[in-house]
Amino acid sequence: MTTYKLALIPGDGIGKDVTGAAWQVLQAAAKRGGFALDGTSFPWSCAYYLETGAMMPPDGIEILRKFDAIYLGAVGWPAEVPDSVSLHGLLLPIRKGFTQYANIRPHRLLPGVQGPLRSDGFDILCIRENTEGEYSGAGGRVHSGTANEVAIETAIFTRAGVERIMRFGFEQARARRKKLASVTKSNAQKHSMVFWDEVTREIAKDYPDVEVSHYHIDAMAARMVLAPESLDVIVASNLFGDILTDIGAAIQGGLGYAASANINPDRSAPSMFEPVHGSAPDIAHLGVANPIAAIWSGAMMLEHLGERHAAAEVMSAIESVTAQGIGTIAGKDRTETITRAVLAALS
Ligand code: IPM
Numbered sequence: 001m002t003t004y005k006l007a008l009i010p011g012d013g014i015g016k017d018v019t020g021a022a023w024q025v026l027q028a029a030a031k032r033g034g035f036a037l038d039g040t041s042f043p044w045s046c047a048y049y050l051e052t053g054a055m056m057p058p059d060g061i062e063i064l065r066k067f068d069a070i071y072l073g074a075v076g077w078p079a080e081v082p083d084s085v086s087l088h089g090l091l092l093p094i095r096k097g098f099t100q101y102a103n104i105r106p107h108r109l110l111p112g113v114q115g116p117l118r119s120d121g122f123d124i125l126c127i128r129e130n131t132e133g134e135y136s137g138a139g140g141r142v143h144s145g146t147a148n149e150v151a152i153e154t155a156i157f158t159r160a161g162v163e164r165i166m167r168f169g170f171e172q173a174r175a176r177r178k179k180l181a182s183v184t185k186s187n188a189q190k191h192s193m194v195f196w197d198e199v200t201r202e203i204a205k206d207y208p209d210v211e212v213s214h215y216h217i218d219a220m221a222a223r224m225v226l227a228p229e230s231l232d233v234i235v236a237s238n239l240f241g242d243i244l245t246d247i248g249a250a251i252q253g254g255l256g257y258a259a260s261a262n263i264n265p266d267r268s269a270p271s272m273f274e275p276v277h278g279s280a281p282d283i284a285h286l287g288v289a290n291p292i293a294a295i296w297s298g299a300m301m302l303e304h305l306g307e308r309h310a311a312a313e314v315m316s317a318i319e320s321v322t323a324q325g326i327g328t329i330a331g332k333d334r335t336e337t338i339t340r341a342v343l344a345a346l347s
């Protein structure tokens with residue numbers, strides 16, 4: 001029997017609630033599919049930071065490297081640890097350290113879920129560059145605390161980095177409706193974003209079957225609200241992709257449905273799967289977090305591991321549950337109720 005070794009990092013807040021719920025679903029799917037998921041749980045989180053002074057041990061990345069995939073809940077407890085510390089101590093080093101350069105986020109309405117828009121026929125795949133750009137961390141502060149203080153945060157775009165995310169995007173578009181929208185702000189940012197456009201045009205030559213459009217981030221933000229059905233694959237830089245995928249989550253009914261995969265396409269290191277929603281301290285441990293985004297992210301993990309049938313079974317279980325009106329209204333159903341319904345739909 002194939003056994004997959006998974007690193008589980010529930011993290012903070014509702015990260016713990018939803019990963020616990022989703023793990024039951026993934027185990028049930030594995031049982032049905034005739035494979036095994038061998039999970040090792042790591043307590044790395046803000047609580048761990050308060051105890052040890054670090055979000056993960058110094059060899060954390062090396063510890064994770066030997067797993068087939070990483071399944072993460074959420075990172076952040078800003079009341080006790082600044083987000084800039086917790087995220088740069090755990091989530092962002094994993095994305096960068098394992099060259100998980102493609103952050104994939106699907107945005108579509110599950111059956112029975114009422115989005116805020118008139119349009120309900122959209123199916124968007126956002127692909128966000130996940131290792132460089134505005135999140136490179138290059139910069140610094142000088143003359144701290146004085147009237148002359150300067151803060152610089154430089155976005156870094158490399159040819160290798162833009163080429164590989166673009167190729168990845170074109171491959172995804174090719175497997176879907178063959179439309180790719182590249183997002184920049186090249187009318188205002190004349191170095192990096194003009195470079196991005198140039199690289200996009202070069203790579204596009206290898207994909208003549210894919211229709212390419214170029215949007216500025218502001219226009220794309222409007223388009224996702226006004227005409228989401230016109231979009232297929234979107235490729236954007238790290239920060240632009242971050243912003244657009246919260247719009248994507250909003251139009252698909254809320255963060256409770258937004259799944260994501262941080263993929264290392266070369267498979268030279270593990271990929272990581274996590275819901276987009278974050279730790280939501282206000283509703284942590286009340287048993288009311290919607291586990292659907294986490295379960296959907298789990299299905300993306302099964303797909304990545306090569307268990308396509310099991311992944312499809314989990315997706316149809318989620319869809320049959322939302323079609324029955326379970327987990328479709330914020331706060332109506334408890335985490336456990338939704339989880340039990342998904343487990344029942346799976347069997
Ligand atoms: C996300 C989150 C993170 C990001 C934060 C928590 C650093 O917003 O995954 O979308 O900006 O990447």
Ligand code: MN
Nearest residue numbers: 242243246276
């Ligand atoms: Mn975000």
